Amino acid sequence: AQSVTQPDIHITVSEGASLELRCNYSYGATPYLFWYVQSPGQGLQLLLKYFSGDTLVQGIKGFEAEFKRSQSSFNLRKPSVHWSDAAEYFCAVGPWSNDYKLSFGAGTTVTVRA
Amino acid sequence: DTEVTQTPKHLVMGMTNKKSLKCEQHMGHRAMYWYKQKAKKPPELMFVYSYEKLSINESVPSRFSPECPNSSLLNLHLHALQPEDSALYLCASSLGARSYNEQFFGPGTRLTVL
Numbered sequence: 398a399q400s401v402t403q404p405d406i407h408i409t410v411s412e413g414a415s416l417e418l419r420c421n422y423s424y425g426a427t428p429y430l431f432w433y434v435q436s437p438g439q440g441l442q443l444l445l446k447y448f449s450g451d452t453l454v455q456g457i458k459g460f461e462a463e464f465k466r467s468q469s470s471f472n473l474r475k476p477s478v479h480w481s482d483a484a485e486y487f488c489a490v491g492p493w494s495n496d497y498k499l500s501f502g503a504g505t506t507v508t509v510r511a
Numbered sequence: 512d513t514e515v516t517q518t519p520k521h522l523v524m525g526m527t528n529k530k531s532l533k534c535e536q537h538m539g540h541r542a543m544y545w546y547k548q549k550a551k552k553p554p555e556l557m558f559v560y561s562y563e564k565l566s567i568n569e570s571v572p573s574r575f576s577p578e579c580p581n582s583s584l585l586n587l588h589l590h591a592l593q594p595e596d597s598a599l600y601l602c603a604s605s606l607g608a609r610s611y612n613e614q615f616f617g618p619g620t621r622l623t624v625l
Contacts, residue, residue: 429611440616487553491610501553
């Protein structure tokens, strides 16, 4: 069965500092990979996705993610964090089969300090 | 219009009440989803509609009854809920019901069952 692991429950970062959120997946083949962000009291918004091709993916709000097949990882990065980046971040995995279902990681809460 | 709207934003109901949640999208998406999200947890899939037909029910109790009157609307009828059903209920839509399709999420309905 596929699974998604986000090892960091909570990360605190200073405004202007860089941010990296980790995501590891377990699946028989490379699945579709997504990062979603959820601000307090809001729904989820897609930051970026990886299907194939270039392993460095650019997303919205200045985020990027790198797919590493050898490590089964899809880590999210931002060079310089803004206070508005404080939110919950979810990594999600979708299979290559005809399945519809996304598997979400447990999420990482990001706190930004001034 | 790339928005999924949900009403109401907040709902408080007793265990004997009957209420409904509403979700609407005008993006021409043919797949719509209901998720349940507890605090600090990832969304849990409840139902998937594809082309207005219920395609997936993730073993959800019968006190939750989904309905898709047309391709733009999705309802969730609630009856005889339990306090543990208190959560954020998220609606999402996508072009098709495949895991590679980006899901667009609404802001959610915060449900409290007394």
